[in-house]
Amino acid sequence: MHKVWIEAALNGPWSRMFQPGIPDTVETIVAEGIACARAGATIVHAHAYDGGGPQTHDWEVYARIIEGIRNQVDVPVYPSYPAFTTDGDAALADISARYAHIEALVERGLIEFALIDPGSVNFTLTATTSAEKPAGTYMNPEDHVRYVLEFSARHGLHPDFAIYEPGFMRAGAALARAAGTRAPVYRFMFCNLFAVGFPPRPYALAAYLSLLEEEAPGAPWMIAGVSVDIRPLIGETVRRGGHIRVGLEDAPLGIKTSNLELVEEAVRMVREHGAEPATPAEMRQALAASA
Numbered sequence: 001m002h003k004v005w006i007e008a009a010l011n012g013p014w015s016r017m018f019q020p021g022i023p024d025t026v027e028t029i030v031a032e033g034i035a036c037a038r039a040g041a042t043i044v045h046a047h048a049y050d051g052g053g054p055q056t057h058d059w060e061v062y063a064r065i066i067e068g069i070r071n072q073v074d075v076p077v078y079p080s081y082p083a084f085t086t087d088g089d090a091a092l093a094d095i096s097a098r099y100a101h102i103e104a105l106v107e108r109g110l111i112e113f114a115l116i117d118p119g120s121v122n123f124t125l126t127a128t129t130s131a132e133k134p135a136g137t138y139m140n141p142e143d144h145v146r147y148v149l150e151f152s153a154r155h156g157l158h159p160d161f162a163i164y165e166p167g168f169m170r171a172g173a174a175l176a177r178a179a180g181t182r183a184p185v186y187r188f189m190f191c192n193l194f195a196v197g198f199p200p201r202p203y204a205l206a207a208y209l210s211l212l213e214e215e216a217p218g219a220p221w222m223i224a225g226v227s228v229d230i231r232p233l234i235g236e237t238v239r240r241g242g243h244i245r246v247g248l249e250d251a252p253l254g255i256k257t258s259n260l261e262l263v264e265e266a267v268r269m270v271r272e273h274g275a276e277p278a279t280p281a282e283m284r285q286a287l288a289a290s291a
Contacts, residue, residue: 003278003286004270005222005243007043008036008263012249013055013083021258022248024049026061030068035260036247037075040267040277044069044077045249057082059104066110075280078113078160079105084144087136095144099151106155112284113185114157116140116148118172121164124195145171149179158287159184162224165197166211173215183290186212186221187245193227193253200228205236220290225250231269238273 010032011022023029026049033044048061057080066077081102084092092098105111120139125132152159161172161184169186176184188208190200198204205223212221222243223230229252234244246262248255257265267277278286 002238002241002275003282004238004275005042005220005278005283006040006263006266006270007045007222007224007243007245007247008033008041008259009045009224009245009247009249010036010259011047011049011247013047013080014249014253015054016052018253019248019251020254021256023259024052026050026064026068029065032259033065033069033075033077034072036263037069037073039260039263041075041263042243042278042280042283044075045080045245045247046077047080047249055080057101059101062101062105063108063110066105070110076112076283078111078115081115084139085136086139095147098144099148102148103151106151106157112157113160114148114152114155115160115162116145117162117164117168118145118175119165119168121196126193126195128195142171142175145175146179149175149181152181153179156182158182160187161185162187162189163197163208164189164191166208169208169211170215173219176216183219183287184216185287186216186219187224188221190223190225190228190230190233192225196226200225200230200233202233202236205233209240218290220287227251227253231265234266234269235273238270238275243278244270 023032029046047055050061062079069077082092082098117140122135122137124135163169222245223233223237224245246266247259
């Protein structure tokens with residue numbers, strides 16, 4: 001029986017202004033991470049907040065979150081990293097500064113995945129107008145991608161690629177081969193809010209899988225997105241051997257459903273399609289076999 005990884009993406013960078021239900025304190029992030037893991041989530045992904053307000057990339061805050069969850073349940077928990085954009089903090093052009101918290105967490109044995117998006121993209125809104133301020137560009141220059149992949153190879157980490165465009169997959173696969181990393185996880189990011197990549201449609205999933213078969217045959221993959229409902233793709237994902245990410249980071253903005261409810265629904269749908277949620281041990285075993 002196919003074992004499906006269910007990742008719970010708890011909050012994202014939205015703040016409660018855009019996604020009112022997100023956990024945005026250390027205590028609530030820990031509590032929701034534990035609840036989602038006990039409900040069937042195989043992986044937990046969180047952005048760090050410390051008492052509401054804007055997100056932080058302080059490694060010590062991340063450590064409190066990761067240790068708080070892992071002290072109660074054996075589940076991989078991995079962080080985010082700062083978005084380097086044309087209208088953001090220019091200091092993030094320095095990858096050592098951008099990635100310092102990840103390196104600190106790896107040194108302490110707290111994470112198993114190295115997150116990097118292997119490409120750059122304009123976050124143009126699908127509902128933009130001629131009067132709209134031009135969208136910023138989300139930048140991941142190749143020297144940043146190479147830095148993270150070389151770091152991953154040194155520490156035996158699996159890269160986690162967010163695939164916003166098909167070219168991200170091609171570049172990520174080529175650069176991972178060049179760096180000699182362990183098998184990357186390819187996370188297909190379907191988009192509705194932004195005019196990026198593909199919307200969450202069956203043809204889009206088929207296109208990504210055809211390209212993946214050319215670029216990284218047999219690599220683990222999952223469906224995810226930005227402000228989208230991926231439920232219509234879950235059945236085909238399970239049938240074709242893929243995995244699933246749900247949670248308030250990815251869900252349509254303003255949704256009333258909780259992280260726990262999203263995970264519980266994903267577990268139910270996986271079982272309805274003839275598979276079972278994977279345990280963290282089963283996921284780690286599968287990753288080891290694909291390395």
